[in-house]
Amino acid sequence: MTASILTVDDSSSLRIAIRIALSGAGYAVTEAADGMEGLEKARSAKFDMIIADLNMPRMNGLEMIREIRKLPIQLGTPIIFLTTESDEGMKQDARQSGATGWLVKPFVPEQLLRVAAKVLSR
Template sequence: MTASILIVDDSNSVRMAIRMALTGAGYAVTEAADGAQGLSKANGSKFDMIITDLNMPNMDGLTMIRMLRKSPAQCGTPILFLTTESEDAMKQQAKAAGATGWLVKPFVPDQLIKVVRKVLGR
């Protein structure tokens, strides 16, 4: 069964790059342009993983994760941050909010796929 992954990023070009890497590795991808849209899509469907940016309009990734983790249906869904932020304090906030992992942009597609496979176990 193909794993389904929600990508949440305000940059169309970043979403496209992530989508290309993930679909090329056999994953099904759904996209959202900000945290509010991501929250809505995540609450409307079941995803095996969510990959989100941190800094976005309408709702940032950290707020989205905090809200998702309040939902029993989303408490176990792995959530990876893929962002330009790399400060330890921000990583700690993300971990406290419920993020599973952290990758820094720009990303290497093979590295992203390796992390996704490791987290999903497939």
């Protein structure tokens, strides 16, 4: 069975790069352009993993994660932040909000695939 991954980022070029990397490795990718859209998609379908930006319009990544963690359908879903932020305090906030891990942009596609494989135990 193919793992289903939701990617949430306000940069369309970054969403495309993430989609190319993940779909090329056999993952099914669903995209959202901001935290609000990501939350809507997380309410309507079960994902095996979520990759989210931190700084986005309408709803930032921390707010989105807090809301997703309240959804029974996403119980236990790993959430990885992919962001330009590297501050330790911000990482701590992310962990407390329910993030599973953290990748700093710019990312190398192989690095993203290693994280996905590890998180999804593939």
